[in-house]
Amino acid sequence: MEVGRSTKRVDAFDKATGRAKYTDDLVPKNAYVSRILHSTIAHGRVLNIDTSEADKIEGVVKILTCFDAPDFLWSPAGHPWTTDPSKQDVADRKILHEHVRYYGDEVAVVIARDYVAADRALRALKVEYEEYPFVLDPIEAKKEGAPVIHEERPDNVLGHTRISMGNLEEAIKEEGLIKVEGWYHTPIVQHAHLENHIAYGYMEQGDRITVVASTQIPHLVRRIVAQALGMPWGKIRIIKPHIGGGFGNKQDALYEPLVAWMTSQVGGHPVKFDTTREETFFSNRVRHAIHAHITSWLRPDGTIVARKVKHYSDTGAYASHGHGVLQKVMGAFPQLYPVEHYEADGWTMYTNKPAAGAMRAYGIPQAMFQLESHTDDIVTKLNLDPYEFRRKNCMPVGYYDDFSKNELYDDSLRQTMDKAREMMDYDRKRELYKNQTGPVRRGMGMALFWYNTAVWPISIETSTCRMILNQDGSVNIMTGETEIGQGFDTVFAQMASESTGIPVDKIHVFTNQDTDVSPYGSGAYGSRQTYVSSFAIAQTGGLLREKILKHAHSLTRMPEEVLDLVEGNIVRKTDGRVLMSLGDLAVDILYDFEKSDAISAESTYSVNSNAYSFGVSIAEVEVDIPLCKVKLLDIVNVHDCGILINPALAEGQVHGGMSMGIGYGLYENLLIDEKTGRVLNDNLLDYKLPTTMDHPDLKAGFVENFEPTSPFGNKALGEPPTCSPAPAIRNAVLQATGVGVNSIPMSPHQLFKDFSKAGLLGTEEERQMRRKAYEELKDTVIHVTEEAETATPVETKSPELQPRGKE
Numbered sequence: 074m075e076v077g078r079s080t081k082r083v084d085a086f087d088k089a090t091g092r093a094k095y096t097d098d099l100v101p102k103n104a105y106v107s108r109i110l111h112s113t114i115a116h117g118r119v120l121n122i123d124t125s126e127a128d129k130i131e132g133v134v135k136i137l138t139c140f141d142a143p144d145f146l147w148s149p150a151g152h153p154w155t156t157d158p159s160k161q162d163v164a165d166r167k168i169l170h171e172h173v174r175y176y177g178d179e180v181a182v183v184i185a186r187d188y189v190a191a192d193r194a195l196r197a198l199k200v201e202y203e204e205y206p207f208v209l210d211p212i213e214a215k216k217e218g219a220p221v222i223h224e225e226r227p228d229n230v231l232g233h234t235r236i237s238m239g240n241l242e243e244a245i246k247e248e249g250l251i252k253v254e255g256w257y258h259t260p261i262v263q264h265a266h267l268e269n270h271i272a273y274g275y276m277e278q279g280d281r282i283t284v285v286a287s288t289q290i291p292h293l294v295r296r297i298v299a300q301a302l303g304m305p306w307g308k309i310r311i312i313k314p315h316i317g318g319g320f321g322n323k324q325d326a327l328y329e330p331l332v333a334w335m336t337s338q339v340g341g342h343p344v345k346f347d348t349t350r351e352e353t354f355f356s357n358r359v360r361h362a363i364h365a366h367i368t369s370w371l372r373p374d375g376t377i378v379a380r381k382v383k384h385y386s387d388t389g390a391y392a393s394h395g396h397g398v399l400q401k402v403m404g405a406f407p408q409l410y411p412v413e414h415y416e417a418d419g420w421t422m423y424t425n426k427p428a429a430g431a432m433r434a435y436g437i438p439q440a441m442f443q444l445e446s447h448t449d450d451i452v453t454k455l456n457l458d459p460y461e462f463r464r465k466n467c468m469p470v471g472y473y474d475d476f477s478k479n480e481l482y483d484d485s486l487r488q489t490m491d492k493a494r495e496m497m498d499y500d501r502k503r504e505l506y507k508n509q510t511g512p513v514r515r516g517m518g519m520a521l522f523w524y525n526t527a528v529w530p531i532s533i534e535t536s537t538c539r540m541i542l543n544q545d546g547s548v549n550i551m552t553g554e555t556e557i558g559q560g561f562d563t564v565f566a567q568m569a570s571e572s573t574g575i576p577v578d579k580i581h582v583f584t585n586q587d588t589d590v591s592p593y594g595s596g597a598y599g600s601r602q603t604y605v606s607s608f609a610i611a612q613t614g615g616l617l618r619e620k621i622l623k624h625a626h627s628l629t630r631m632p633e634e635v636l637d638l639v640e641g642n643i644v645r646k647t648d649g650r651v652l653m654s655l656g657d658l659a660v661d662i663l664y665d666f667e668k669s670d671a672i673s674a675e676s677t678y679s680v681n682s683n684a685y686s687f688g689v690s691i692a693e694v695e696v697d698i699p700l701c702k703v704k705l706l707d708i709v710n711v712h713d714c715g716i717l718i719n720p721a722l723a724e725g726q727v728h729g730g731m732s733m734g735i736g737y738g739l740y741e742n743l744l745i746d747e748k749t750g751r752v753l754n755d756n757l758l759d760y761k762l763p764t765t766m767d768h769p770d771l772k773a774g775f776v777e778n779f780e781p782t783s784p785f786g787n788k789a790l791g792e793p794p795t796c797s798p799a800p801a802i803r804n805a806v807l808q809a810t811g812v813g814v815n816s817i818p819m820s821p822h823q824l825f826k827d828f829s830k831a832g833l834l835g836t837e838e839e840r841q842m843r844r845k846a847y848e849e850l851k852d853t854v855i856h857v858t859e860e861a862e863t864a865t866p867v868e869t870k871s872p873e874l875q876p877r878g879k880e
Contacts, residue, residue, distance in 0.1 A: 261387070274329075275341055282298070298329050389423070394429075401436040446803050518805030528598075529683055609677065698828060
């Protein structure tokens, strides 16, 4: 049994020793380099670009402007294509833009022999703009008279969805209902993967263009590049080497179309574009900032009678994944907490900000912060237990969603809650931290999450697998799904071993996708790969086994039904005797004069199912009220992601997602200058990411309920861990201080506003007195040394806040 083992990563040695080749390792030495000229206004039109001085700079090969670029509109969004125009992604981009829609839009590109020449030429370009008014807020963009960003959409609405169930207006007439409402705001954040986006292109075989790129979606990028250039799809080839992370940013065709066009303009000579870290912040993709107003009507016992929600999503200057993100948000609300009477309206709005796209968990971190913050606001107002309220109201076993055809087969939410409760000693600490006073307080908070595995039935979920038997009994395996650092190649090998009976160390995974060679797969997004590819792997493995056992029958004269393939050997089931090795069989069959066969199998599986993935975070925090600072003391994520294919990799995925969720809740925020539209913190010094110093020991737990729709019982895990840490931390701050922080990140700036509004910081005079008292309190703390065995405790309402001895 390979499934369920913590098999060592198949790429571990290559990555640890530096043998793994990333895009930049493969760039030809004679390749030209390139730099993009970005707009220095938030909205307007390029009237003229003077290249005369830049053209004179030694080393400049060619300068291309927005007036030279192909006049095709296309969408960079990494979704499978559909022939239904009403379901296609909104095509609102060009390779370079004459009409600029955000500060940083691409207007020209310099191709040069080296970066010194490219940078000098960039500075020498002179652009004349016609400036237009701009708008940075999605709610303001919806108002009459707001600046129009795309002429085709004069109201700036990219998409609008309305959900209506039951009869809300009649339901809320019930006597005795308690109304709870609030606004909840999530910020713009960036993916901050290790490897910036990079690509290079060249031409071969006449007019065929090859692009080597750090992408999550090579097969989808091939189609997008062809559409951006107005070329046949078969004229484009995409190669994906090892990739240093993506988190959804590389689920767009970021600069592959530009690179393909550049090489075509210099006779097919190789041209590289390597995104700078600053460009990654302002001209790649970001997470959608979403604002939600939630109103709930409840009975005093905590029964939710009705709910009404309004969402405003900021897609920035271009659609990218656009309204699909908000639609997933809107789908989550009435499923996590089913309610009979429900109304929701959601608008995705264009603004003059960097374009938002896919980011890990695709809208659900926003949804869970808003919904789970609101949930604790409810229990605070009704004086109910947050744990019991969730148990009472969350999705019940047997729930069935008509759209996705998902069904809840096990009581996953309550099981994960129970496990997390035990792991965190939740009940005791929650009781301990009640009714605290003083400047430093602690709290416990929890938050659930809801997630769908993959994207069916919104788009196709198709995966192809190819297996080729070598003459030593090993197997080469190819798929179109991509290893992007998450460990997919390893679980791929484990599932292949499980389905064939061939040892995992004899499974050779082709990790670098090449659209000329690799079978089709949509790529890495939506926590789809392990679930969707498992169908193709199981099916192809079965076909390969069938061929092998047919040949074994001819060589051993034993009936097929008594033969098995176990650990790379042909075994007779009746007595367990090994009849021959798989390597001997492969050699005998290939070189047989009468029935020579190079044994292989290939199949495509189109998945028409989906699976719920659920879980919970519980966080423990310490809040320094005068400093307006939150310290995360402890946190756990517990998941039902089905059967774990590789427990060690699963735990790593959870830890990474928790870290991203901690950053989302406490630190990260891409700041935009309201006067100019310019990104203010486009670097890793000013954009605050959490470090190991900001993390407690991250705990991961699992409830393994077999997913009946999946061949191996597994379902989504890659993205869900990032969904619930932020609201769990927020709710812990709520217990500690009595203040619900409804805008993240919960930085000292935000906490100062909220604590001041709540009266926790008092008047200016009171704040000065509090500061003096706090300094005196700090001076009484005994610093523990190796000789000190005990310490005099500081008096506090919470025993757990007292200094301890050696600990």
